[in-house]
Amino acid sequence: MKFNLDCHLFCFGTFSERYVPTGYFDKVDVIKAFETIASTSVRGFMNTWKPGILPEDPEKNKRFLLEYGLVPSLVLIDNFGDRKYKHGAFSTSQKSMQKENMKLCKEGIDFAKALGVHSVLLWPAHDGMDYPFSVDYNASWKRMVENFIEIAEYAGDMKLAIEPKPQDPRQKMLVNSTGKAMMLINDIGRGNVGLALDVGHSFAAAENPAESCVVVDRHKKLFQVHLNDNYKNADPDMIFGTVNFWENLEFMYYLIQTDFDGWCSVDIIANRENREDSFRTCVRLIEKYYEMASKLVEKKDILQSNMEDYRFSKNVDLISNIIFR
Amino acid sequence: MKFNLDCHLFCFGTFSERYVPTGYFDKVDVIKAFETIASTSVRGFMNTWKPGILPEDPEKNKRFLLEYGLVPSLVLIDNFGDRKYKHGAFSTSQKSMQKENMKLCKEGIDFAKALGVHSVLLWPAHDGMDYPFSVDYNASWKRMVENFIEIAEYAGDMKLAIEPKPQDPRQKMLVNSTGKAMMLINDIGRGNVGLALDVGHSFAAAENPAESCVVVDRHKKLFQVHLNDNYKNADPDMIFGTVNFWENLEFMYYLIQTDFDGWCSVDIIANRENREDSFRTCVRLIEKYYEMASKLVEKKDILQSNMEDYRFSKNVDLISNIIFR
């Protein structure tokens, strides 16, 4: 892989949530946020469509980013942050919302092409169900697949990355796991449609992110990687590497060995400490895991051989000696 | 028990959350909300302190409620809805916040006494941890216990109900389960301190709410009951009885048999359908479960006898015949 880090401005959000609707912080000083980003090894920026704070004009957008040593890396279509999407941007039965979403996605793809980003991120956030007997699954899947096909064909050469998540904001989301996303991608059947592997979503879906990475890469569908952490029972977007050490290390070990040429996105929320320190700590931890995993990759022949011989103990000893003081 | 239903205005909130910070609804028309409440069998209202929308003056508050056939039932101290509480209202190391919280709690208790409510609700929402090595557990517990003791002594005859919850808004909350709350209540050691059993929190903590109800009632500490539902992996405050049928039925069956003389609170969020319909549907379902459980209570001698003989099959057959068409 090429190890490219990018991020988005949600890392510097107000972090409003259900219990603290006015957020844990005031609106960020955008200049301060970009200076913080620029002080790290992050070199890419994930725009949203519509961009909100940054310029909508692609050239101005690029120039703005360039001042901070950044390039546009990805574009996220924001078809989830408003109540109007509550029945699902991709699967809704509401004709007008289907149209509105289609228009937004196509505009976002145009924007992405103009920026020259690696890929566009699509997250079916509200496409799911809360209650038994509340959603027509068959009709919903049909519409979702058809909409994705239309978007994929419009995108042409631009890659589209679909991001699975088990729950939140819906109690059960239609694209709830790496496996389900791979099924969907197959149903869509277009070469430019792949998967965004969010490590935290993968943990929340009781997956092993390393295994998910390998399986998706086997199918050449690893388009994006999002980095954060959690306790496996929710997706709070915690600082990467602060909870699941071994699994994140293993994930990085396999990721390094892929041909992935996209971006690893810093994708965290830090609501109880200042956002700048949290961001920098997260980048440092990602670098540390990358560095430790790289040392393990140097020993990959031994490691993989112990695996194929089912000698886990030997790997624990080997890794401990390499990693710990 | 006496079957008294109350509710709070959060059932008619905008339901802003992390992904939809501006909420799923506009601010409710308060009159419409109270008319909806008045159209059901709900007869109590849980004020917050500070009350926000309703009058702070106790007499005016009561008069307002009386117009809708309601009495003030409970008071919830809102020491969690603002970012300033982010390190925990009860356990924070910040001296000024300790003072501010203590003042708020005492004012709320005064308000509760003036209203003549059954009990005051205290929810240690931000008292917990997110990251390993981020919180001093010993100092936090010490402060939390001491603060609760001071509040309990101030409250005198007014009952205080502490509400446990496993997570959200913290990743791990200090008072995370019925058992932990019972330990805390014992540490506080004041007769007027008991427990608020939120059925959804109990499910999210992998408890059986019926068993929690029985155990807390054995200790005469069942002060409040909150009704909602979920898939056991989060606390979305769904309409009571729409997910966990058998366990909610069993909960109601045991609750009816206690001497509980407080309020059962309708405690739901309904972000994808109109709030009024959801509220009414929830009240109807609660009534239905109460009615079905009451029929089972009539057969309690047989049911309990089958339990003590470990003949579950007989109970399934008996209950199915009573409940289902």
Add this chain to the structure above:
Amino acid sequence: MKFNLDCHLFCFGTFSERYVPTGYFDKVDVIKAFETIASTSVRGFMNTWKPGILPEDPEKNKRFLLEYGLVPSLVLIDNFGDRKYKHGAFSTSQKSMQKENMKLCKEGIDFAKALGVHSVLLWPAHDGMDYPFSVDYNASWKRMVENFIEIAEYAGDMKLAIEPKPQDPRQKMLVNSTGKAMMLINDIGRGNVGLALDVGHSFAAAENPAESCVVVDRHKKLFQVHLNDNYKNADPDMIFGTVNFWENLEFMYYLIQTDFDGWCSVDIIANRENREDSFRTCVRLIEKYYEMASKLVEKKDILQSNMEDYRFSKNVDLISNIIFR
């Protein structure tokens, strides 16, 4: 669908487990077990390969079953019940075990053809991982897919049903969800390979079984259905319908509307009450759910229309009136 119930002899096992290795029961009296089965509406029997207790000779096997009014319905390949399969029957790196498993699977398929059953069940039970850095995911997936292809081609017209499960006996299983199984089935790419939807596994994977049923059926891959229940955090194979009422009802509602022409398997373990009563109670509950779901299917135009209009409350009221006394 055609509503055909079958079962296997595991329902009458000794239920040995980790903490009670000698089991909760003595070995069953086979005659008594079959008399119990015959006393219910179960009409099919899932043989294992090798059959163990029943005759290996297909004609004798069929004659034995006929005495109890049963036909051979399915064949389960038992490539998980012995320690030798501990590194995975389908994905192991051990050449000799690959061969042994291949031979067993082919023999089982021959047996299935001779019996004339609907389909063969394949469960990759030990194909997974316990520890990070213990299994080579890429090599494992490659071998698993290749082995399934060879088995599928050997099977010819005989249907093969692959059964996903999130964990147990492995901490993480490779085929851990409906989605992952669908990806695997697509990778195998043979028309006779489909999915066994075990409702309990689906719950344990945090799925909504109704949605899984619809999605798999959309792909014409619903080959088997296994019925049991659990608390969503493990797979104890409890009596169907005793925990998740609404979701099981919704599952049955959608299942009835498919063209499924296979078998619904009673798949329970009842270790603390006598096996015969538990079995009969389970069959009665399945029939009850089928009956209730059938009543709902009669109203499917209204139900689906309320779903497409996102009017959940109306469905709750409608269903409650139909179902509850």
Add this chain to the structure above:
Amino acid sequence: MKFNLDCHLFCFGTFSERYVPTGYFDKVDVIKAFETIASTSVRGFMNTWKPGILPEDPEKNKRFLLEYGLVPSLVLIDNFGDRKYKHGAFSTSQKSMQKENMKLCKEGIDFAKALGVHSVLLWPAHDGMDYPFSVDYNASWKRMVENFIEIAEYAGDMKLAIEPKPQDPRQKMLVNSTGKAMMLINDIGRGNVGLALDVGHSFAAAENPAESCVVVDRHKKLFQVHLNDNYKNADPDMIFGTVNFWENLEFMYYLIQTDFDGWCSVDIIANRENREDSFRTCVRLIEKYYEMASKLVEKKDILQSNMEDYRFSKNVDLISNIIFR
């Protein structure tokens, strides 16, 4: 604390389980097992009552252990490994089983006294419920508390450690969490009754073991510590430290700072690699975590101060520099 490691022979079991009832291994060569134990820093041995393989005569038992440099550390009452305990050794309604269990517990306590061990382990394994409407919670709790009181009074000076666990072998166990155990211990109200903190059970109960350790120690009730690991959704007794790095490190950091003078028990099952290697790897990992945590304890003033100032980022940087190469 004094850092004393002990273990039991279950680490060298056959590991029979539900799917592999004949186990993953043949019966261990006892001499080989004890030689393995003796080759590590383990210095204590947890006998079971009845001891099974080791001598029942206390002096012979001690002499046997002495040959391997071991002392008797703890006694575990085995009132769960036989089907007869299926309705709960402590809470059952069956009079004869109540008597039988009481006799076993008292004999075990006599044995423990004769051996001079630190404490006796009591695990209410089958005391719980599987199905709603299957167990009388009130009667069960009453009997359990009364039985524990009788046992505690008989034990006199001998310490009793009650071990909570959320589930398995029951779907829901009565003593399901650290908090519930503390409530029970308070109900029992005898000074010699405390808690066995099994790190894996604590994870499975969604607790933070470090916080549980601190809270129990605050009450002077930390009597035993069991070391293993898991993915938080089950209790497979994996090698300590192979999954939850940060939380286990934090746990060790706090444990070291207590006055705990009991034993830390190696409590693992290793069914897919040879038992001897797994055991030695586990001991080495425990030592490594102890060593790393000890380095952190040297910096405890800074660490705790950062916690009280809510400066998590500083702790991450500090700890990373101390721990990682």
